[in-house]
Amino acid sequence: MAILGEFELIERFFTRPTGRAALGIGDDCALLAPGPGLALAISSDMLIEGRHFLSTVAPDRLGHKALAVNLSDLAACGARPLAFTLALALPRAEEDFLEGFARGMFALADRHGCELVGGDTTRGPFAICITVFGEVARESALLRSGARAGDDVWVSGTLGDARLALEAFRGTLSLDEASFAHARRAMEMPEPRVGLGLALQGVASSAIDVSDGLAGDLAHILRRSGVAAVVDVDALPRSAVLAAQPAATQRECLLAGGDDYELVFTAAAGRRDEVLAVGASAGVPVTRIGAVHAGSGLRFVDASGQPDPAVIASFDHFKS
């Protein structure tokens, strides 16, 4: 509570009729109950200007992305979105910004039936914290710990475009206008794979969303599941824009790019047709990129099965 006129700000930009929540914005707490026998899936992400978004982003795209990265966590659990809270620190209350931010955020929220039920606004360095709630049957939630030797490794959509856009913004490479618009859209308007996550329940053995980069995120699955994997770098799905880049750029964007918000998941090798059918029904391409086996660690090979000389072990290495 600190922006002058906070209450007017909330009333004007963030208050809508209460839907499924028993009690929404305007009391000390929101009240929310999952359906009978279901658990609430909860995830929280904080976005900081300069770190998770650039000052150049359009407000409606920022509103979209702030919610999208949280919905992506629900997707990775196979949970159905229900509601979210928004805590927003702003240097000042700018109507144009707030109008655009709310519009982009609610457009995505409405597509997924996800209701804003509470939050906080304050003056401060630009930061956005969203906590999202979904419902899922405990026993069918997609966990990181379920991968088994013999499973295939899959990924949805394409990888690497968001990182490509970031490098273009940083000036380490240049893209023609159409390519830049394509990559920038991937970075600023990621599409959370909610429908795919729901449909993968009972089919996938484990899942995670690719927020830090494929290499690091898949490694979480392997560690939690106590298994190893081999991934074919040449099989990784990429856009035509990324495929036009030098091989080293492609590899870095594909494996350590992050901000992809695709699902990487495992499923028993006997269920390949089911996985492909699930992807088709969810309208999201899914690509088989590797295999799980006993042991530990993650290895990369090329299409001929030879070890890739540029092994990228972890994402932490790429950030500082």
Next chain:
Amino acid sequence: MAILGEFELIERFFTRPTGRAALGIGDDCALLAPGPGLALAISSDMLIEGRHFLSTVAPDRLGHKALAVNLSDLAACGARPLAFTLALALPRAEEDFLEGFARGMFALADRHGCELVGGDTTRGPFAICITVFGEVARESALLRSGARAGDDVWVSGTLGDARLALEAFRGTLSLDEASFAHARRAMEMPEPRVGLGLALQGVASSAIDVSDGLAGDLAHILRRSGVAAVVDVDALPRSAVLAAQPAATQRECLLAGGDDYELVFTAAAGRRDEVLAVGASAGVPVTRIGAVHAGSGLRFVDASGQPDPAVIASFDHFKS
């Protein structure tokens, strides 16, 4: 995700055995289910350095307060704490800070059986966002909308010491060492009235916690309930330290201080003995400070019932 060694940081300072949550830290989402027939009460607060806490605060006190202000929202709903998520943006990962912050936060969490189930850490301007979850029966949750003409207005504990400490930090007044230590503790270590909130279910007709100042917060109850109230300024409970200040300072700290995290609530006049008994059983003094009547607005009078010349209409007026 951005601090170098984020995973080690979470592992070292914030990972503990999973308790009531079906799934805690370490997957894409936490899973949480309220008891049969109960709803989840949810609240989210963001704390920004310089606005909600000072750089001089000890890390353990900051950890306490960041959770306390959220538990206070659960208390105001009459909800029993279950779990919380923590999103933390830090300029850098300082072990001493994190150790103290986690210690203070978990000490309070453990007293209330409230479990850390997820969150996010990132590099950025110092900001803390906690979302807290409690359970409550929908029909007995304490709402802001239940005050009725004829009710009494009550408040727990004492008001104004946190604001007094802030003014001392700002240098607008000076306190002797013991008085400053007392007031500073009130500002840095507020005690959320969780037990009182639980015990007030079925007794109080409405409740809110005093985070922005009594005048502004009580006004929320009146607006939501469609009623008016008269409050006796002389009856407002205050510490001996505040009572030793000039009258104008007392009035400002009592009515517009904020950061008190006491409960202001209403109850039918016929239930005075019950309210006092509930306060005694919860170990928190409760004081009757006014009365609800038909109409709209909040008026202040002195002990003789005369209108107070220094009417403070709204809290927004005092912050900028």
